[in-house]
Amino acid sequence: MSDTAAPAAPRPLAHLAEALAAFQAEMPTVTKTHTAQVKSERGAYSYTYADLADVSEAAMPLLAKHGLSFTCLPSEQRLTGMLLHTSGEYLTASLPLTGANPQQVGSSLTYMRRYLLGCMTGVVTDDDDDGAAASTPRTKPRRTTRPGPVEPAGDAPPSAAAAPGPGLITDAQQRLMRRLLADYGMGGKEMRETVLALVSEVVGREVSTSSELTRKEAGEVITHLQAQLGELPDGAA
Helix, strand or coil: CCCCCCCCCCCCCHHHHHHHHHHHHHCCEEEECEEEEEEECCEEEEEEECCHHHHHHHHHHHHHHCCEEEEEEEECCEEEEEEEECCCCEEEEEEECCCCCHHHHHHHHHHHHHHHHHHHHCCEEEECCCCHHHHCCCCCCCCCCCCCCCCCCCCCCHHHHCCCCCCECCHHHHHHHHHHHHHCCCCCHHHHHHHHHHHHHHHCCCCCCHHHCEHHHHHHHHHHHHHHHCCCCCCCC
């Protein structure tokens, strides 16, 4: 008799899958109605976003209509989201939590709850263009790609990451972004989709790889991450 244990049978998800498909057939697009203003010694920028209350208000009643519910459980510097069905079937996913004080931890909790809710249900957000989308078809921006950056040794100073002028993201900006994302708990390959969602939200367009960012967009992402981590210089918002 073999001592090797048989692999666990996959958990049935037929009821949850059917309910989630029905939810997504009616799923709303949540409008980005809030604007964040970020200032630093290198300038200022703003970006629009939909907050957790907006996403929850749009999604929760429709989830309940289809027998679905969503909750989050924080534990050991991670936030685990659970998408449950009345049948008892469920899905889980988790994201890291960061923060050196209660305020930063609270901000990270809110941020990750919103991303988990969107990732696990498929809810998306879009800009509020005062109805222009109803009469003007959307077109995707033309993407410019280049080979991935060569990774030289050592870190570049922050000033190098904000090099002015046209062109694509520099190697120094790539290195600084990677360092900031790692400090924020989003540095692993498994976080790629979450990172791209964050970058797309900051720059206001869909981004499939950081290599297609312009220098200006990369600077915006870097400033956003520095603001979240409290690394902006004194006097910056």
